[in-house]
Amino acid sequence: MKEMNLSCPVPPRADDFIVLAHGGGGKLTNQLIERVFLPAFACTPLEARHDGAVLNCNGLRLAFTTDSYVVRPLVFPGGTIGDLAVNGTVNDLAMCGARPLYLSAGFILEEGLSMEALRAIVESMRTAANRAGVQLVTGDTKVVDKGKGDGVFINTAGIGAVETSLEIGPAAVRAGDAIIVSGDLGAHGVAILSVREGLEFEAPIESDTAPLWAPVEALLHAGIEFHCLRDLTRGGLASAVNEIAAAARLGIEISETAVPVGEAVRGACEILGLDPLYVANEGRFVAFVHERDADRTLELMRGFPVCKDAARIGRAVESHSGTVTLESRIGGHRVLDMLSGEQLPRIC
Amino acid sequence: MKFLDEYRESSAAAQVARFIRRIVRRPWTLMEVCGGQTHTIVKSGLMDLLPPEITLVHGPGCPVCVTPVELIDKAIAIAARPETIFCSFGDMLRVPGSSKSLLEVKASGADVRIVYSPLDALKLARANPAREVVFFAVGFETTAPANAMAVWQAEREGIRNFSVLVAHVLVPPAMEAILGSPHCRIHGFLAAGHVCTVMGWEEYTPISRRWHVPIVVTGFEPLDLLEGVQMAVTQLEEGRAEVENQYRRAVRREGNRPAQERIAEVFEVAPRKWRGIGEIPSSGLRLRERYRAFDAEGKFHVDAGAVEEPSECIAGLVLQGLKKPFECPAFGTRCTPETPLGAPMVSSEGACAAYYLYGGRRHEGNESELPSAAPGR
Numbered sequence: 160m161k162e163m164n165l166s167c168p169v170p171p172r173a174d175d176f177i178v179l180a181h182g183g184g185g186k187l188t189n190q191l192i193e194r195v196f197l198p199a200f201a202c203t204p205l206e207a208r209h210d211g212a213v214l215n216c217n218g219l220r221l222a223f224t225t226d227s228y229v230v231r232p233l234v235f236p237g238g239t240i241g242d243l244a245v246n247g248t249v250n251d252l253a254m255c256g257a258r259p260l261y262l263s264a265g266f267i268l269e270e271g272l273s274m275e276a277l278r279a280i281v282e283s284m285r286t287a288a289n290r291a292g293v294q295l296v297t298g299d300t301k302v303v304d305k306g307k308g309d310g311v312f313i314n315t316a317g318i319g320a321v322e323t324s325l326e327i328g329p330a331a332v333r334a335g336d337a338i339i340v341s342g343d344l345g346a347h348g349v350a351i352l353s354v355r356e357g358l359e360f361e362a363p364i365e366s367d368t369a370p371l372w373a374p375v376e377a378l379l380h381a382g383i384e385f386h387c388l389r390d391l392t393r394g395g396l397a398s399a400v401n402e403i404a405a406a407a408r409l410g411i412e413i414s415e416t417a418v419p420v421g422e423a424v425r426g427a428c429e430i431l432g433l434d435p436l437y438v439a440n441e442g443r444f445v446a447f448v449h450e451r452d453a454d455r456t457l458e459l460m461r462g463f464p465v466c467k468d469a470a471r472i473g474r475a476v477e478s479h480s481g482t483v484t485l486e487s488r489i490g491g492h493r494v495l496d497m498l499s500g501e502q503l504p505r506i507c
Numbered sequence: 508m509k510f511l512d513e514y515r516e517s518s519a520a521a522q523v524a525r526f527i528r529r530i531v532r533r534p535w536t537l538m539e540v541c542g543g544q545t546h547t548i549v550k551s552g553l554m555d556l557l558p559p560e561i562t563l564v565h566g567p568g569c570p571v572c573v574t575p576v577e578l579i580d581k582a583i584a585i586a587a588r589p590e591t592i593f594c595s596f597g598d599m600l601r602v603p604g605s606s607k608s609l610l611e612v613k614a615s616g617a618d619v620r621i622v623y624s625p626l627d628a629l630k631l632a633r634a635n636p637a638r639e640v641v642f643f644a645v646g647f648e649t650t651a652p653a654n655a656m657a658v659w660q661a662e663r664e665g666i667r668n669f670s671v672l673v674a675h676v677l678v679p680p681a682m683e684a685i686l687g688s689p690h691c692r693i694h695g696f697l698a699a700g701h702v703c704t705v706m707g708w709e710e711y712t713p714i715s716r717r718w719h720v721p722i723v724v725t726g727f728e729p730l731d732l733l734e735g736v737q738m739a740v741t742q743l744e745e746g747r748a749e750v751e752n753q754y755r756r757a758v759r760r761e762g763n764r765p766a767q768e769r770i771a772e773v774f775e776v777a778p779r780k781w782r783g784i785g786e787i788p789s790s791g792l793r794l795r796e797r798y799r800a801f802d803a804e805g806k807f808h809v810d811a812g813a814v815e816e817p818s819e820c821i822a823g824l825v826l827q828g829l830k831k832p833f834e835c836p837a838f839g840t841r842c843t844p845e846t847p848l849g850a851p852m853v854s855s856e857g858a859c860a861a862y863y864l865y866g867g868r869r870h871e872g873n874e875s876e877l878p879s880a881a882p883g884r
Contacts, residue, residue, distance in 0.1 A: 180845075356623060489516070
């Protein structure tokens with residue numbers, strides 16, 4: 160065939176700047192990790208690409224993780240930045256099969272922030288830490304000039320004790336594994352967006368922020384054969400299962416009708432032109448378990464209020480390695496890709 | 508959810524698909540005009556349900572895709588000015604101009620904001636009297652009434668720091684341009700339902716008669732589209748060419764008269780350049796003389812100059828339904844949603860992005876591994 164000399168209307172974009180989507184949890188985030196961070200810091204625990212690192216210390220298996228919280232507004236329906244800062248890090252530890260034990264907290268405060276607002280955030284962190292059974296044992300405070308921050312940024316790091324001998328992570332996923340999602344999707348992202356955009360819905364949508372160690376602990380102690388756990392934060396379910404499919408070198412099949420999404424969230428997503436499969440959650444996880452344990456996992460999960468809507472949504476397969484496919488409501492099939500850039504509202 | 512679930516129901520979809528398979532005798536090529544319809548078709552895997560005789564090609568009804576490069580460049584030039592707050596619908600932000608996109612200007616410090624309505628931009632103008640608020644008025648007849656309303660209100664209230672960068676286009680002239688192309692292979696159209704909620708469907712009757720093509724006003728849910736296909740194929744098999752309305756729950760013959768009046772009050776018909784297609788006479792809207800003070804192009808005297816799109820670009824062929832996105836050698840390799848080379852790869856309504864996101868990356872040669880056979884096909 161004759162070589163075609165294709166010239167498209169626009170020159171390729173230089174990747175010279177950080178754009179917001181680099182923090183969106185989708186493809187650009189992954190590119191950033193692969194092109195900038197991994198080459199600089201390459202080591203075995205980092206290369207596992209899990210929610211936290213599992214480390215061997217004198218025979219003890221510890222999980223270690225960190226996360227930063229820059230949410231705006233600081234207080235939203237169902238929670239505050241303080242709830243997220245505790246629960247998010249606690250959940251990253253839980254996804255390693257680890258009992259969350261200790262947290263650190265770093266506060267970057269903007270000049271002019273009201274003391275009352277800070278106290279309210281700290282109080283919500285105290286309550287969240289008590290609920291999750293963790294202690295906040297060390298911290299740091301910095302103040303930046305007015306205009307250089309967004310009220311409060313919080314970083315937390317956490318340490319937990321791994322309470323399973325299972326190797327939990329994408330590498331342990333096998334073809335035939337059942338995929339279970341712990342509850343209805345999208346509430347956190349929509350709650351934030353509704354406040355940000357000043358949208359009001361008949362039934363207010365509250366963030367799903369919650370600690371997830373209790374259900375994970377119950378499942379581990381019941382002897383469920385977990386292969387992978389991942390909490391569904393930025394980028395939503397679609398990005399999480401794509402990361403796992405790529406790392407596990409397996410295909411994943413999801414049934415759209417099986418994925419639980421609340422009516423209010425569905426309605427909001429329809430209006431805003433968003434796909435709930437890509438919307439952020441803060442108290443939901445996806446579990447890859449051995450097929451024979453699928454029913455028992457669901458039954459145990461549903462005993463916890465935070466997992467009452469748990470559902471089996473699909474399975475891992477040998478074919479189409481690295482690709483996630485979705486059977487649509489009308490019975491068609493398509494690829495479910497990772498979030499590409501930010502989810503931007505459509506024009507019409 | 509009422510008005511949605513019943514149009515996404517698998518047994519009803521299978522029933523319509525069976526009906527289509529029963530009546531179809533010959534191969535037919537139908538164009539769905541609107542990008543929102545393309546989005547649904549690809550997202551729901553609707554092609555799996557249709558018999559091989561039916562080919563769906565994706566029309567130019569994606570405002571993001573057809574807004575010319577020089578207008579994006581003008582938007583960027585205006586947005587970069589320190590006094591402006593530049594407001595836009597979300598998916599215009601990623602469209603590449605000749606050197607960068609609005610998202611990139613935003614990253615380098617410009618005040619670019621996503622709004623859901625031009626009236627929100629007007630609110631910003633009221634709240635920031637010392638700043639210039641500019642709204643990027645893109646879209647078809649669907650977004651024109653709200654954009655007209657914003658300008659009309661600004662004029663009534665004497666809000667001087669508000670203006671619009673107009674990139675409005677009209678559907679019927681584009682359909683005529685496609686039908687007039689010597690390469691046209693379209694046998695029937697699924698007309699854009701939401702455009703017709705505003706404009707009604709009377710203006711399609713002369714097109715249907717002149718070119719002897721069935722035009723079915725069609726909605727946006729999977730079952731709407733299947734019904735639209737069914738109605739168009741029925742006409743074709745019976746040798747009829749009429750305008751029919753599948754989207755009866757939203758579209759009336761005469762459309763939305765008050766909305767049409769507001770558009771006519773503020774805008775007048777003008778020639779417009781379409782990205783990838785070229786200039787089409789009487790295919791766009793511009794502000795009437797009385798409202799020119801709200802025209803951002805005049806207000807900021809930006810001149811981006813004409814940017815010639817190289818003739819090798821296949822975006823134009825895709826937008827006219829002459830090529831499928833994966834027939835482009837750059838599709839999915841040099842051109843992805845993260846680094847779009849052309850606008851149809853930007854918006855989820857763009858045919859290239861819809862194929863990339865939902866259709867499988869056929870260029871990687873793993874087509875055989877991807878599910879394509881649907882139950883009952």
